[in-house]
Every structure is written in C-alpha cells, then in structure tokens.
Amino acid sequence: LRSPYHGGHLEVIVGPMFSGKSEELIRRVTRAVIARQRVVVFKPAIDDRYHATHVASHSGRIVEALAVRSTEDVRAYLRGERPLLSEAAASPDVVGFDEAQFFDADLVPLALELASSGARVVLAGLDLDFRGEPFGLMPDLLARAESVEKLTAVCVVCGAPATRTQRLIGGQPARYDDPVVLVGAHESYEARCRVHHEVRR
Ligand code: ADP
Known part of the structure; x- marks a missing residue:
C-alpha cells in the first residue's frame, strides 16, 4: 500500500448522501490498518464532548474515530495534548476525516500541513448542500487534492x-x-x- 506520491498527499471522496462516502473511507482506512500503518480518523462531534466514536456507513460497517468540535481540537490531538485511541495514531501515516463539510475553514491549511509533513490525508464529505450548491470548504479541498473520487x-x-x-x-x-x-x-x-x-x- 505504498503511496504513488512522493511524501504525503490529499485524497477527497465526495458525493450526495447514501453514495457510499463513509464506506469508501472505511475501506481505505481498513486497508491501511492491514498494512500496519498508523491511522487516525476524525469526525465532527454532534455534542460538546470529546470522545471516541466510530464512522458508520449506512450499510453498517464501522471504524474507530475521534469526535471533535473544531479543527483546533484535531490539532490538539495531533500535538499529543489529548489521548488518542491508540498510541499508533501518534505521528500517523494516514489521517482520515469524515463529514469534512462540517469542519471549519482551518481544515484546509491543516490538511495541507499534514500532507506536507508526509501524511496521506483522506477526506470524505458532501460536495453539495441540500440546495445543490458547493458546500463550505469542500471546493477548496477538491481543488487542492491530488486525488478526487466523486461517488x-x-x-x-x-x-x-x-x-x-x-x-x-x-x-x-x-x-x-x-x-x-x-x-x-x-x-x-x-x-x-x-x-x-x-x-x-
Ligand atoms: P454516505 O457516507 O455517502 O452517506 P454510506 O457509505 O453511509 O454513504 O452508505 C452507503 C450505503 O447506503 C449503500 O451501500 C447502500 O447500502 C445504502 N443506501 C441506502 N439508500 C441508497 C440509495 N438511494 N442509493 C445508494 N445507496 C443507498
């Protein structure tokens, strides 16, 4: 599972609800774990607590994830200021984000920093909102990504x-x-x- 890119890069997975974005994120993350890479996955918290959670697809597959309230929370985890799910997630090879459209705009520079420091960054999210218009920071991520999959x-x-x-x-x-x-x-x-x-x- 060696990256075709020299160093880190961004992979973006987009599409409407039910298109299999979470399934695809889970598939990629699971393969990285099988390859014994250090993996950590973040998703927006729906409440005010930091906690361990999971990414679940509509078909029921799950992978462990950390719920965060902001991109700054992600930075705090990566700086080691909060316990990760596993020690292996410190200085990760792969960093996943589910529901990327709900993150604040600081996710874009963070994703770029992670890629520049050698990480493979996999971001799944809605490309369009319910009105059919580009969703928040997603256009920015799509433009900057090495790889884009529209489902x-x-x-x-x-x-x-x-x-x-x-x-x-x-x-x-x-x-x-x-x-x-x-x-x-x-x-x-x-x-x-x-x-x-x-x-x-
Ligand atoms: P997303 O993260 O894009 O919302 P999920 O990975 O959570 O998608 O769920 C995809 C799964 O949803 C499909 O594999 C299928 O089992 C189920 N599903 C339910 N309704 C639909 C639909 N209208 N089109 C495609 N898949 C659907």
Whole structure:
C-alpha cells in the first residue's frame, strides 16, 4: 500500500448522501490498518464532548474515530495534548476525516500541513448542500487534492445515478431559505438525480 506520491498527499471522496462516502473511507482506512500503518480518523462531534466514536456507513460497517468540535481540537490531538485511541495514531501515516463539510475553514491549511509533513490525508464529505450548491470548504479541498473520487447514489425517484441530496421537511421539498437546523420539524434526506432534485423558492 505504498503511496504513488512522493511524501504525503490529499485524497477527497465526495458525493450526495447514501453514495457510499463513509464506506469508501472505511475501506481505505481498513486497508491501511492491514498494512500496519498508523491511522487516525476524525469526525465532527454532534455534542460538546470529546470522545471516541466510530464512522458508520449506512450499510453498517464501522471504524474507530475521534469526535471533535473544531479543527483546533484535531490539532490538539495531533500535538499529543489529548489521548488518542491508540498510541499508533501518534505521528500517523494516514489521517482520515469524515463529514469534512462540517469542519471549519482551518481544515484546509491543516490538511495541507499534514500532507506536507508526509501524511496521506483522506477526506470524505458532501460536495453539495441540500440546495445543490458547493458546500463550505469542500471546493477548496477538491481543488487542492491530488486525488478526487466523486461517488453517486441511486435516485429514489427514477433509479438513475444520484448526484444531489434531497432535503424533505414534513415530506415536502425544503425551501431554499429554510434554516439548516430546524427545531421540532420532521426532516429527512434522499438521494436524487439532477432532474428529480427539488428546491422550493
Ligand atoms: P454516505 O457516507 O455517502 O452517506 P454510506 O457509505 O453511509 O454513504 O452508505 C452507503 C450505503 O447506503 C449503500 O451501500 C447502500 O447500502 C445504502 N443506501 C441506502 N439508500 C441508497 C440509495 N438511494 N442509493 C445508494 N445507496 C443507498
């Protein structure tokens, strides 16, 4: 599993929800572990605690990960200021990030620093938000990556390759201006193709 690149590099995995981004991240990380490389995976915390967690795909595969609230948290782990899951994760060969779109903008310089110091950095995230627009720092990462994989899901309406994430609120397509966090609303997400992706204006 020697890198084709001299030193470190960035690999980005994107696509809509259900396209298999987490599965692909888990696949790559698992192979690195089998090759006895030092691996650490980070994902955004949904609550205020730092803790060990896992990346799970919709099909149920999991790999260990650390939940973080910010890129600064990641830096603190990598500086050794917090216990990692395993000692092997100190000075890692491979650093994974799931749900990269939810990280703050400092993830871009951190990923570049890690790559420059020789690490293989694997980032999985949504390329587009529910409106079909570029998601946060993802365009920046996509432009800077050595390798980009765009995955598709299956459109739940027609079965074509799905490139968009449909947001539904109470069963209706979300509006362009609907807030990203809606307290008390029944929300769901579906994979859809360009034709069947709807955003109400
Ligand atoms: P992502 O991280 O991109 O959201 P996951 O890796 O978590 O994707 O899940 C991918 C899995 O989701 C597929 O292997 C499949 O089992 C399941 N799945 C559910 N709905 C769909 C869909 N509409 N299209 C493709 N896969 C789907």
